[in-house]
Amino acid sequence: MLNKWKPFSFLAKPHVCSLLSSLTFFKPSVSVARLVEEEPSLSHSPKDPVSEILSGLKKMGFRRFLAGDYFRNVVLSLDQLQVDKIINSLRVESPDFAVVFFDLMRNEYRFRHSRFSRFVVAHVLAGQRRHEELRFVVEQMLKEEGSGSAPSLCELLLNGFRDWDQKSLVWDMLAFVYSRFEMVHDALYVLAKMKDLKLRASILTYNSLLYNLRHAYIMWDVYNEIKVAGATQSKQTNSIVIDGLCSQSKLQDAVSFLRETEAKGLGPSVVSLNTIMSRYCKLGFTDVAKSFFCMMLKYGLLPDAYSYNILIHGLCIAGSMEEALEFTSDMEKHGVEPDIVTYNILMKGFDLLGQMGGAWMVIQRMLDKGLNPDVVTYLMLICGHCQNGNVKQGLKLQEEMLSRGFQLSALSYSVLLRSLCKIGQVHEALVLFYEMENHGVEPDHITYSILIHGLCKQGEVQSALLLYKETWSKSIPPNSYSSGAILLSLCKNGMVSEARMYLDSLVMNDCAHDIVLYNIMIDGYVKHGNLEEAVVLYRLITEKGITPTTVTFNSLIYGFCKRRNFTEARRLMETIRLLGLEPTAVTYTTLMNAYCKDGNLRCMLELLQEMHANGIRPTHVTYTVIIKGLCKQRKLQEAVQLLEDMRIKGLNPDQVTYNTIIQCFCKARNIKTAFKLLNEMWLNNLKPTPVTYSILINGLCVYGNLKDANKLLIYLHEQNIKLTRVGYTQIIKAHCVKGDVHCAFMFFHLMMEMGFEISIKDYTAVINRLCKRCLMTEAQQFFSIMLFHGISPDQEICEALLDAYQQCGDIISGYQMLALTVKAGLLPRR
Structure with missing residues (x-):
């Protein structure tokens, strides 16, 4: 619907006002009565409104005619073809009128101009070098036309405007705006047509296109086109190419390109050197980055705050905080003031080293400079304190953010929630979660995932499921991380049937595409001895077209190994290879451990050789299994030698490895060697x-x-x-x-x-042994201690004491024990 017309409101633009003040058709001395007399009669409908409008504009003057009743009534009935004729006719008599009429129709009457009218006005504006307005007209057209419109627009320009003046500038602007709108294919199409017409594109257009293609290899084709076209390259052109090479990980090519431009007399720009410095710093070569900083000074270029921040960041990541602080001081000496980004970088460096004292020192420096912490500052402080386990300080900082009017984000809450869950304070995390909603911060899938995972780790599966349902009610689909946490928790708690029901619900809601979820369920079945269901589920996923992973097979192999079905376990290992997967160290170790328990040392060692042949590196767990197998065969010296081999291959034995071999030496009554191995643990910084x-x-x-x-x-x-x-x-x-x-x-x-x-079994074990040695007084003492601690006697203890009293001939104590037994509700078997 057209908005109600407001007389002359379109004249508010300065260039329009100045234009109209110089129009020859404007006669201020003519009265309003005279205007009405001269206006075309409204008693009949004009046969040709285009002719009437053009005639009225010429006869009455531009401003008067447009303010009259005739135009205001007829304008609503004009179609695109009629407006095209009016604008084209005005272009011939007075190009300025064409532009004003175009703007009036678009701005006041919300008229949708045709492509033809837009290109007519574009050529007028190009001829008057009104570049900003030209760009605006082309932008409005391309917003409506969209991607893929270049062929039809180029055809119109070729057929309708081939011989027009300033066509080169219009074509160039079309290519430029396509590029700015990231419609790269359209921009390339326009440039190709321009090449056929022998029209030259500007370096601005080429630069814009280069920038959009800097991550793609086609960038070089565009750059070569610039050289072939003879367009004058700018420092911005070189900066874009260098940025593209760096983003494509062609750092050496970027440096070579910089030297080539230098040889051609085009010195490097600060932007180019900053780009190369940044890339070297990200790769950890801070010293090389510093050499380019020196090059900047050599060419008389003044490093900006961004230049310094790049190096300071690189030094902080490398842990060279002292040098980073020196660069900050050097920055101030050369008249470049550190900004909030500089101080945040320094804080991040101290946070990475866990030195929160240094971070607070940076805060003080920042405050001394009159700079106030921003959201990033607070977030880094919160992260730093949380990583150091000081969640309380992190919560205080968040309260300070609130008091200072900062808008809290889901990120800061997620950091705090993760830290609380990590230290087991899940209920405190839930309180903070609901506080988050009260402060108007909407939780996202990451927030929910953290809480669901935290609740599952604490075994509170029901609460986790309630949160899971809440995500659906808020249209936040849960990710596989949170779904996997619930599934894993159910399986760990022995709730395997409930876990399967949960998995089935995910399948029904089309949320179970991730093989990880099926792997958890298969592993749950296997661990709880239900291998048959695990195999059924494995067949189900293959029927669904979901590709199993090596983890899937590892769980099944473990299940068959528990059943001592080595044939099926080995067949599954071959299936892994048939599917184009590779067995892992876990696959081999699982099977080797089964052979170890079965006492089959030969098959176990054969698997080790197969691992080496297939280039699969054994882990310390693999070696622990082999050591256990050797110890079971009483091959203790071979086990010790294998311990040494582990270290030679860069594998550090863990406590389980040492415990295995120490136990074997103890059983072999070689206590001396067992303690020698204990000392070896300490020497290798391994705490027993x-x-x-x-x-x-x-x-x-x-x-x-x-x-x-x-x-x-x-x-x-x-x-x-x-x-x-x-x-x-x-x-x-x-x-x-x-x-x-x-x-x-x-x-x-x-x-x-x-x-x-202390359990009843502990007391039973001691009392039984004392009774066997007829140490009845001592046995009675232990019995009294047991009663004192509220542990009721069981049948075994009572009968042991009765038998002992009988054997010792203490009939009175025996009768007392019998009475106590009956009182406790226990009846002797004989």
């Missing part, structure tokens, strides 16, 4: 685990000296090194067997001190 010490204590108790076991455990207790429950129970049992009840009591007490939960 509680399991390591428990293995050694067990070895000393069973195969060595109980006194040494006592000394080791007491030393560990003094050093606050916690053992496993097995370590304590083993030494307690050993002292009970020896009849040393005092030591058994002492270590039992230490075990309770260390916070271990």
Whole structure:
């Protein structure tokens, strides 16, 4: 619908006002009554409104006629062809009138001009060198025409405007605007037509096209075209080419191009040198970047803040904070003031090193310079504190952002939420999440993924599922990360059937295209012993056309290995290759571990040779499995040699590797070598685990000296090194067997001190051993301690005490024990 016309409002533009003031048709002395008399009669419809309008404009004057009732009534009925005739006729008599009439129809009556009218006005504006208005007309046309319109527009120019003046400038502007609108193919088409017509494009058009093509190899074709066309290259041209070469990772070509332009007398620009410096810094070659900074000074070019910031950023990433600060000082000495970006870069450098003190020092410098922290500053501070585990400080900074009126983003909340979930404070994260919505910050799929993953890690699957449903209600489709977290959590908690129902719901909602989700489900089935369902699901995904991965097969191979079905496991390994995939170290290690448990050392070593032949590097887990297999065959020296081979190949044995071989030496009664391996762990900066010490204590108790076991455990207790429950129970049992009840009591007490939960089985084990040695007083003491701690006796303890009292001839204590047993609701079996 056309807007209501406002008289002469189109004259508000200065160039239009100045134009109309000089029009010969304008006669201010003519009265309004005279104007009405001269206006064409409205009593009948004109046969040719174009002729009437042109006649009225010539007879009455431009401004008067357009203000009259006749024009205002007839204008609404004009079509594109009629307007084309009016504009073309005005172009011949007075080009300025054509432009004003064109603007009036477009701006006041929202008239949609034809391509012809636009090109007519474009040629008029080109002739008057009104470049900005020419560009505006072409831009409006191309916004409506869109991509792929170049062939038809070029055909119109060729057929309708071939012999017009200033056609070269119109063609050039058309190519330029296509390029600016990133319609590259259209721009190239126009340039090709210009070449056929022997019309020269401007360097501005070429530069614009080069810029859009700087990431593509075709950039060189355009650059060669510039040279062939003889267009005068500018420093901007060279800067764009250098930027393109750098973005295409052709840094050496960029440097060579810079030297070529230098040889031609075209010195480098600050922009070109900044681009090369930036690329070298990103690759970690800060020293090379500094040489180009020196080149800048050599050519008398003044480095800007961006130049300094590039080098400062490179030095910060390299961890050279001292040199980065020196460059900042040098920057100020040369009259270039550090900006907020400079200080944010320095802060990022300190954050990467975990030196929050340095980051706050930078903040103080920034404040001293009168600069206030921006959103980026706060975000980096929040990230830095959160990475250092100081979430509390991160939350304080966010509160400060709110108090200063900054608009919070989902990013800052995501950083805080991730940190809270990482330290297990998921409920605090949920509080912050709902606070986020109260502050008008819409959570995105990343925010939800972080929370869902955090809840799943805490085992709160139901809460995670509620959040998952919330994402659907807010039209935020969950990603595979959050869906995978829920699926994995359900499987880990043994809720395999619920996990399958969840996967089926994802399939129904068309959200299960990711093989990772199926891999989780297959692995869940396998780990919980349901290999049949895993195989069924594997067949289902192949029928759906979803390509399985090596991870899929690894899970299935593990399942068949658990069933000791080595034939099927080996067949699956061949299937991996048939599908164009490669078995991984995990594939081989899984199968080797199964052979190890089966005692088949030969097949295990054959698989190791196959790994080497196929170029698959064994991991430290692979070697741990082989060491375990060698130890089971009592080939301890070969196991030790393999430990050395691991280090030679750059693989560091972990605690599990050492625990495996230490346990084997303990069983071989070679306690001395076992402790030698313990010292070796310390020498290699590998901290022994509680399991390591428990293995050694067990070895000393069973195969060595109980006194040494006592000394080791007491030393560990003094050093606050916690053992496993097995370590304590083993030494307690050993002292009970020896009849040393005092030591058994002492270590039992230490075990309770260390916070271990004492079960009925622990008491049963001790009391049974004491009863067998007829140490009834001591057994009764342990029984009393058990009752004191609220643990009710079971059938086994009561019968052990009754039997012991009977064997010792203590009939009274036996009857008392029998009464206590009946009172506890337990009846003796005999």
